[in-house]
Amino acid sequence: MGRVTALPHPADELRGAADALLRDLAGPDAVLRPDQWTAIEALVRHRRRALVVQRTGWGKSAVYFIAAKLLRNAGGGPAVIISPLLALMRNQVAAAERAGVVAATINSGNMTEWDEIHEQVRAGTVDVLLVSPERLNNPDFRDQVLPALAADAGLVVIDEAHCISDWGHDFRPDYRRIRTLIADLGDDVPVLATTATANDRVVSDVAAQIGVNNETLMLRGSLDRESLHLDVVRIDDAVVRATWLATHLAELPGSGIIYTLTVSAAQDLAELLAAHGHRVAAYTGQTDSAERAALEQALLADEVKALVATSALGMGFDKPNLGFVVHLGAPSSPIAYYQQVGRAGRATDRAEVILLPGPEDQRIWSWFASVAFPREHLVRSVIAALDTERPRSTAALEPAVELNRTRLETVLKVLDVDGAVRRVRGGWLSTGRDWTYDADRYRRLDDARGREQQAMLDYQNTTGCRMVFLRSQLDDPALDRNYRCGRCDNCAGRRRPVDVDTADLTATRARLARPGVPLPPRKLWPTGMDRLGVALAGRITTGPEAGRALGRLADLGWGPRLRALLDGPDLTAPEPVVRGCVAVLRDWDWAQRPTAVLTLESATHPQLMQSLAAHLAELGRLTDLGTLPRRPGHPPVSAANSAYRVAGLVGSWDLPDLSEHTGPLLLLTDRTDTGWTYTVAAHELRTVGVDAVLPFALTIPK
Structure with a gap:
């Protein structure tokens, strides 16, 4: 399918065809808004690049579906619509069918159909291909499908384009790869970026990201919603x-x-x-x-x-x-x-x-902000851990850096966009290019987040x-x-x-106050522990049993009480918390009842935890074994990455002589997040003769 350089029909015929397609999309009474027609004509007749910032419900999707169909009818190639969410894709495919547009989508929800859709694109039987931004850097898609699309695309649409911008409310690193696609397009391929939520800064940033210039059509309307x-x-x-x-x-x-x-x-x-x-x-x-x-x-x-x-x-x-x-x-x-x-x-x-x-x-805002882009030394450790010839998967890379999987994947995506790493089949490679950590940029983003x-x-x-x-x-x-x-x-x-x-x-209050959150046991040690000098690998056979927590910090019921308790001074355990813990223990379906309670040393609330253990021991007729103390001089563990966290926890505690103790042990802690602390503690307690360990935490974060 070749490129179209001019439409054979005059403007009035083009407008009539656009009106007819709109009626197919939106019903017999639908009429194009003036700016909708302006955008369609600019894309179809003049091959321009346009940025449309209009309120939700204005009809941005009608613009690109009508433009795509008109270009396709004139002999143009398929339109590529980069779309961020599965819900959006499902709606758009349904809308396309109403206008007679053959649409297909490639996303994480239809993996079994990818090969068939790739073939349909190559055969030219698809009018519109909706693609998630993450697909743009999938090695097979990037190397086998994307070049053909870039060479023959009739229209490229970036929907929810504020995702391109660092300053947008939903920035996504994958979206910035769109620049590569845009750079490979010919000057005669129209490009449309759309969003409903962009302030002046985001509009300027989006324009720069997609390579537009002062000649680009900008259509920006009122954002008032009278309903x-x-x-x-x-x-x-x-x-x-x-x-x-x-x-x-x-x-x-x-x-x-x-x-x-x-x-x-x-x-x-x-x-x-x-x-x-x-x-x-x-x-x-x-x-x-x-x-x-x-x-x-x-x-x-x-x-x-x-x-x-x-x-x-x-x-x-x-x-x-x-x-x-x-x-x-x-x-x-x-x-x-x-x-x-x-x-x-x-x-x-x-x-x-x-x-x-x-x-x-x-x-909650602070927690989400805390998992933003990490500090420079952590990012550079990712680059240093990669080879220029032998790819490493994310799973294999994780033990070599002090980042958890989610943050590591974000760092890799940003580094990929910046040209420092490259995703290939089998994992990631270093490109060997110089890379600069833009500290000023991240500081400005933090400041902007605070202002928002x-x-x-x-x-x-x-x-x-x-x-x-x-x-x-x-x-x-x-x-x-x-x-x-x-x-x-x-x-x-x-x-x-x-x-x-x-x-x-x-x-x-009674319903929400029902205590008890399951703590499923970890099943596998992190990969690559041997690189950190720790001889733990494979299935965890000496870990804890399934545990329980009293509640989550994000719970509607227990959350406020637990936040106030752990954010406040170190006091003895209040009666409602003791009652809640007793209720959790009463309903616990353990294979064998615990015979003793041992408390992991708390850095912030030792009195709270020791008094709680004493109450539980008295009420449950358990032996109170006191506190499992940290070894003097052993640094606290703050690593989010699983491998580094486990390595830091091994050997953390002065283990007591429990040779005389028999039966399961209730292991009490104030809070748990990843589950590795009580997993490693249980492993070490099992090595000194404890039969079984039942973890019990006051709270988990979410």
């Missing part, structure tokens, strides 16, 4: 917030989305709302891809009142009549918040948008128009600073009542 009614409801107590939502959910129009900040909060809240008789389901990054598709369809068909979701259900999910969006916990950025609430009210006169912030939100978090707090506290506040954060070019939406709680002078029924609150 959205914005409210902030302040309830500091997490259980009262959840009860309030359970009480008022039925009053909200239609069906909608309830966002939470963590996976555990989504799961807990979905269970709670279901117990109150609401048809809801949890939707998170841990939800299986097939189940995600089914849940999306259930929401589209109004078979559920709401999906209780993390940000996994975000960009591109298209339900025009979505009646409400509620946030139980505030996102860390007003721009990210506006992107999520933009899911609602796209084809309705009124949609309710309610923010229920909590005092714990800032702690403060802006989100300012949004909650403002007495002005909330829609004006959000539009100003996005540098809306159509914003009149004197404008007032008349719809938000501040403009309308309304305040939702925050009282809840005492009986409902008691029942909710």
